[in-house]
Amino acid sequence: DAGVTQSPTHLIKTRGQQVTLRCSPISGHKSVSWYQQVLGQGPQFIFQYYEKEERGRGNFPDRFSARQFPNYSSELNVNALLLGDSALYLCASSLSTSWRNTEAFFGQGTRLTVV
Amino acid sequence: AQSVTQLGSHVSVSEGALVLLRCNYSSSVPPYLFWYVQYPNQGLQLLLKYTSAATLVKGINGFEAEFKKSETSFHLTKPSAHMSDAAEYFCAVSDRGATNKLIFGTGTLLAVQP
Numbered sequence: 196d197a198g199v200t201q202s203p204t205h206l207i208k209t210r211g212q213q214v215t216l217r218c219s220p221i222s223g224h225k226s227v228s229w230y231q232q233v234l235g236q237g238p239q240f241i242f243q244y245y246e247k248e249e250r251g252r253g254n255f256p257d258r259f260s261a262r263q264f265p266n267y268s269s270e271l272n273v274n275a276l277l278l279g280d281s282a283l284y285l286c287a288s289s290l291s292t293s294w295r296n297t298e299a300f301f302g303q304g305t306r307l308t309v310v
Numbered sequence: 311a312q313s314v315t316q317l318g319s320h321v322s323v324s325e326g327a328l329v330l331l332r333c334n335y336s337s338s339v340p341p342y343l344f345w346y347v348q349y350p351n352q353g354l355q356l357l358l359k360y361t362s363a364a365t366l367v368k369g370i371n372g373f374e375a376e377f378k379k380s381e382t383s384f385h386l387t388k389p390s391a392h393m394s395d396a397a398e399y400f401c402a403v404s405d406r407g408a409t410n411k412l413i414f415g416t417g418t419l420l421a422v423q424p
Contacts, residue, residue: 230412237415239414298359
């Protein structure tokens with residue numbers, strides 16, 4: 196089975212531009228979460244979607260938005276990019292929202308560089 | 311608010327030596343606790359998780375961690391380090407709410423010397 200796939204793997208954007216990152220969860224997984232990992236830090240929670248509904252949102256500005264599609268894939272959009280948005284963006288999928296019977300599987304991430 | 315603190319941003323051990331990576335948590339409710347490993351330019355891989363069953367949790371690659379409520383700790387150990395263990399390790403906590411949001415520590419970079 197394929198793992199969590201993210202695209203693109205790398206991209207470079209200019210300040211003020213908009214970017215869309217994509218994530219395909221493991222087959223059968225209905226929950227997708229997004230994390231931002233700035234160099235030298237741990238990942239920070241951005242969003243969680245379950246069954247196409249937003250279940251949680253981290254402390255990020257409204258420039259960040261996301262959605263989940265009927266096939267459970269997800270997109271993360273960031274508008275008006277700032278230099279500080281440069282980071283590794285990680286997508287994680289899980290079967291459910293209960294840690295008792297699931298775990299989060301992470302993709303390899305999208306490395307975003309804002310210049 | 312929940313948080314985790316990882317003591318030591320860099321740890322260096324010799325091959326064959328004990329690995330001990332420290333993690334302390336803060337949570338007002340019984341937490342779920344996790345250890346993840348990240349190899350360069352890759353995503354995170356779950357090593358083990360604590361979900362309030364046994365306090366000693368065994369994970370993959372010979373790692374284990376012990377949940378100690380009295381010390382609010384969840385330290386990661388491995389009896390004998392291998393060169394392939396060199397990576398960054400993250401401790402994370404999650405609550406029992408409607409989401410399974412993970413709150414990560416700042417990470418510990420483990421170096422293994424031959």
